[in-house]
Amino acid sequence: MMLPGLPGLSDLRIGFIGGGRLALALAIACRSAGLRVASVASRRRESAEAFCGQVEGCRASDAQAVSATCDLVFITTRDDMIESIAASVRWRPGMAVVHCSGATSLSALDSAVRDGALTGGFHPMQSFGDPLAAVRSLPGCVISAEAPDAELARVLGELIERLGCHANWLPPGVRARYHAAAGYPSQFINVLLREAVSIWSTWGVAPEVALKAFLPMARGTLDSIEARGLADSMPGPVSRGDAKTVAAHVAALDALGPAHRAFYTSLCGRTVDLAMERAQGLDDDACRTIRATLAEESSSG
Numbered sequence: 073m074m075l076p077g078l079p080g081l082s083d084l085r086i087g088f089i090g091g092g093r094l095a096l097a098l099a100i101a102c103r104s105a106g107l108r109v110a111s112v113a114s115r116r117r118e119s120a121e122a123f124c125g126q127v128e129g130c131r132a133s134d135a136q137a138v139s140a141t142c143d144l145v146f147i148t149t150r151d152d153m154i155e156s157i158a159a160s161v162r163w164r165p166g167m168a169v170v171h172c173s174g175a176t177s178l179s180a181l182d183s184a185v186r187d188g189a190l191t192g193g194f195h196p197m198q199s200f201g202d203p204l205a206a207v208r209s210l211p212g213c214v215i216s217a218e219a220p221d222a223e224l225a226r227v228l229g230e231l232i233e234r235l236g237c238h239a240n241w242l243p244p245g246v247r248a249r250y251h252a253a254a255g256y257p258s259q260f261i262n263v264l265l266r267e268a269v270s271i272w273s274t275w276g277v278a279p280e281v282a283l284k285a286f287l288p289m290a291r292g293t294l295d296s297i298e299a300r301g302l303a304d305s306m307p308g309p310v311s312r313g314d315a316k317t318v319a320a321h322v323a324a325l326d327a328l329g330p331a332h333r334a335f336y337t338s339l340c341g342r343t344v345d346l347a348m349e350r351a352q353g354l355d356d357d358a359c360r361t362i363r364a365t366l367a368e369e370s371s372s373g
C-alpha cells in the first residue's frame with residue numbers, strides 16, 4: 073500500500089509535544105517564516121496555553137491529538153523523556169516524528185517507526201535559554217539533522233532553509249560524540265573563563281571585573297581563528313616556544329593547588345600539539361622542554 077507522502081512546507085501542519093524553551097522559539101520562528109504551527113501538548117495545560125498565546129493559530133491539545141492532527145511532530149521534552157513519550161502515543165503511518173536532542177539516538181523513536189511514522193533528529197546548534205533571544209539569533213545558525221528516509225530529509229532540509237539556517241547532516245550512530253564535541257565551543261568556554269576568573273580572584277579581583285578583561289580577548293581569539301585557522305592563529309607562549317614562561321605558569325599554579333596545575337598542564341599539552349601544526353611549527357628543542365616541564369611532578373604533592 074502506498075503511504076500518503078508528507079505535504080509541502082506551506083501545507084505541513086507542525087506540532088510540538090513539550091511546550092518548553094526550544095519549542096516556543098522554534099514555533100515562533102516557523103510562524104514568522106509563514107509555516108503552520110497547528111498544535112502543542114505539554115505536561116501542564118497552562119504551559120501549552122501560554123505557548124499558544126505567543127504562536128498564532130496554535131491550539132493547546134494532548135499528545136495523542138497532536139499526533140492525530142499534525143504531519144510533523146517535534147518531541148521537545150527533556151532528552152530522557154523522549155523515548156517514553158514516543159511510546160505512549162499512537163502515530164499515523166507516513167507522518168514524521170522528530171526529536172530535538174543532540175545526543176539522543178534516533179532509536180528512542182523506534183515505537184513511532186513501528187507505527188509506520190518517519191523519524192528524525194533536528195538539533196539547532198544554538199542556546200535556547202531565552203526563547204525570544206533565540207528566535208532573533210536563529211537565522212544563520214547550523215541545525216544538525218538526521219533523517220534515514222529521503223522524504224523526511226527533504227522536508228527537514230527545506231524547513232532549515234526557510235528558517236534561514238544551514239543544515240549539517242549527521243550520519244547514523246554519531247549523535248553522542250557529535251554532541252560531546254559541541255560542548256567545547258559552548259559549555260567548556262564557560263569552564264575556561266571560570267578558571268581564569270578564579271585565578272584572578274586569588275588577589276581579590278571581582279569576577280565581573282575579570283570577565284570584562286577576558287571577554288574582549290576571547291572575542292579577538294575567535295575572530296583570529298576565523299581569519300587564520302586554529303593552528304596559525306594561536307597566540308600565547310607555547311606558540312612562541314617560550315618554555316621559560318610556561319615553567320613560570322606551572323610553578324605559579326602549582327602554588328595555588330594541584331587542580332589548577334593539572335587543568336593547565338592538560339590544556340597546555342594539547343596546545344603543544346596544536347603549535348606543532350603551525351606553518352612555522354615549534355622547534356623540537358622548545359617542544360621537548362615544554363613537554364618536560366608539563367610532565368614534572370607537582371612540588372605540592
Ligand SMILES: NC(=O)c1ccc[n+]([C@@H]2O[C@H](COP(=O)([O-])OP(=O)(O)OC[C@H]3O[C@@H](n4cnc5c(N)ncnc54)[C@H](OP(=O)(O)O)[C@@H]3O)[C@@H](O)[C@H]2O)c1
Nearest residue numbers: 090091092093094114115116119148149151172173199200
Ligand atoms: N535549551 C537549549 O538550549 C537546547 C538547544 C538545543 C536542543 N535542545 C533540546 O530541546 C529539547 C527541549 O529542551 P528545552 O531546553 O526546551 O527544555 P525545557 O525548556 O525544559 O522544556 C521541556 C518541556 O517539556 C514539557 N514536558 C515535560 N514532561 C512532559 C510530558 N510528559 N508531556 C509533554 N510535555 C512534557 C515541560 O512542560 P511543562 O512546562 O508543561 O511542565 C517543559 O516545558 C531537549 O531535547 C534538548 O536537548 C535544547
